[in-house]
Amino acid sequence: MAARFIGDRAYLADLYRKRFGRFPDLDHPSGFNEKILVKILGDRRAYLTLFADRLRVRDYVRQRTPSVVLPRLYAWSDSAASLPFDALPESFVLKANHGSGWLRIVERKDDVDQAALVRLAAKWLASDFTIVGREWAYRDVHRAVYAEELLRDDAGGLPPDFKLYTFDAKVRLIQVDRDRYGRHTQVLYDPQWRPIAGSVAAAQGEPLAPPAALPRMIEAAQALAAGIDFLRVDLYEIAGSIVFGELTNYPNKGLNRFRPASLDALLGNWLTLAPTRPVPIDYRPETFSGM
Numbered sequence: 001m002a003a004r005f006i007g008d009r010a011y012l013a014d015l016y017r018k019r020f021g022r023f024p025d026l027d028h029p030s031g032f033n034e035k036i037l038v039k040i041l042g043d044r045r046a047y048l049t050l051f052a053d054r055l056r057v058r059d060y061v062r063q064r065t066p067s068v069v070l071p072r073l074y075a076w077s078d079s080a081a082s083l084p085f086d087a088l089p090e091s092f093v094l095k096a097n098h099g100s101g102w103l104r105i106v107e108r109k110d111d112v113d114q115a116a117l118v119r120l121a122a123k124w125l126a127s128d129f130t131i132v133g134r135e136w137a138y139r140d141v142h143r144a145v146y147a148e149e150l151l152r153d154d155a156g157g158l159p160p161d162f163k164l165y166t167f168d169a170k171v172r173l174i175q176v177d178r179d180r181y182g183r184h185t186q187v188l189y190d191p192q193w194r195p196i197a198g199s200v201a202a203a204q205g206e207p208l209a210p211p212a213a214l215p216r217m218i219e220a221a222q223a224l225a226a227g228i229d230f231l232r233v234d235l236y237e238i239a240g241s242i243v244f245g246e247l248t249n250y251p252n253k254g255l256n257r258f259r260p261a262s263l264d265a266l267l268g269n270w271l272t273l274a275p276t277r278p279v280p281i282d283y284r285p286e287t288f289s290g291m
Contacts, residue, residue, distance in 0.1 A: 008134045012037050012254070015133070019255045032267035036254030039230070040135055043275040048137035051231070051247040054097045055144060061244050065220045068235070069243045076146035080121035085114050088147050094121065097144040099129035100248075105150060105181065121145040133253035151236055151243060160208065161245060162217060164233045166225035167270040171218045175200055176208065188263075191218055198263050200256050211237040229274040 006014075009026065016024040016037065024034045026041070051057055058070050074092055077083050090109050094117060096102035102124045106112050124145060129138050153159040161180065165173040173196065174189045185205030188196040193210040211217065220242055221233035234245030258264045 008041055012040065012134055015253075015255060019257070029273075030268050031264040032258075032271060033254045033256055033264055035268055035271045035273055036230075036250050038273060039275070040133070040250055040254060043273070044136065045275070047228070048249050049140050051249055052135075052137035053141045054095065054246065055142075055146060057247055058244075061224065064223050064226070065244075067216070067242065068220050069238075069241045071151060071243060072149035074147040074149070076144055078125070078142065078144045080118045080125055080145060083118070083121065083145065083147065085109070085117070091150045092147045093150050094145065094147055096121075096124040096129075097146060098138055098141040099124065099127070100135075100138075102127075102129075107150075133250070133255075135250050135253060137249050151238060153238065159236045159238055160211075162211065162235045162237070163248075164217065164221040164235065165251075165267070165270075166221055166228070166231050166233060168229060168272065169222050169225045169227065171221050172270050173267065176205070177202065178205055178208075196263075198259050200258060200263070201252055204259075212240060213237045213242050217242055227277070229277065230271050 013023050013026065016022075016033070020033075024031075024037055026034065026038055029035045029038045050060060055073075055076060058073070061068055061070060074088050075084050076097070088109060092106050092109075094104045094106060104117065104120060106117075125143050129135070151159055158179070158181070161177040163175040163177065164171045165175070171191045174191065174193075176187045176189065178185050184202040186199040186202040187205045187207060188198055188200070189210075190196055193214065195207060198204075217235050217237070220235065224233050224247065225231040230249075232248040232251055234248065236243040236245060256264070258267075
């Protein structure tokens with residue numbers, strides 16, 4: 001409750017201080033984290049809300065990158081009790097539309113307490129995600145919960161998550177996350193798949209071969225980020241197809257624990273903030289077409 005009465009700038013500056021032991025320079029930002037905080041505080045372009053809306057962004061992805069596959073959307077609702085659990089498949093992912101990290105993987109529906117899932121979804125719907133990190137883009141996102149396809153790789157496990165960092169619509173860094181809900185590891189690469197030493201928010205992982213779809217992934221990410229100062233595009237490669245994950249405006253709320261710390265400066269040099277630049281995006285609040 002106390003957090004509600006603290007201004008956004010003071011609140012974010014204190015979060016940064018608690019994480020890194022010093023206050024950020026929000027008047028003259030240089031590092032990537034500082035610039036993301038400035039973006040949270042001052043960038044008010046409508047497309048940020050579109051990208052944060054997990055349901056409506058699906059239409060944007062269809063328009064910009066028709067070759068990218070969207071995970072199957074089984075059901076969505078703004079009422080937890082009205083989700084048709086009986087009609088859902090054996091496995092799925094339950095997610096919240098209006099926040100990040102609010103999800104529950106359901107491996108076998110018969111092993112899950114449906115009432116507990118309803119309570120969890122209801123908790124999400126009653127929660128204001130913007131209180132935690134003051135991420136402006138989520139403030140006008142419609143509160144909803146939805147059930148989406150649980151993606152699997154060829155071995156039946158969770159596929160690697162390819163996070164493509166685009167700066168002025170150019171991919172400069174690719175973060176590969178594996179086993180995010182177990183022994184979470186990361187490996188960083190440049191667009192030519194040359195390793196970059198370090199990690200963003202997990203332990204250093206083992207190298208892996210470049211995905212066969214890497215050139216198409218880069219092309220898709222750059223198409224989705226056309227005209228935009230910064231956007232992280234999360235994709236998967238499954239059976240040769242590129243599958244959409246999400247679009248991220250503010251990675252880790254501008255509190256990334258870069259290892260080494262010099263990565264913060266490197267990414268900061270790539271990011272030129274352009275909070276008033278017009279972006280040619282056909283933004284209509286009513287565009288989400290449902291199933």
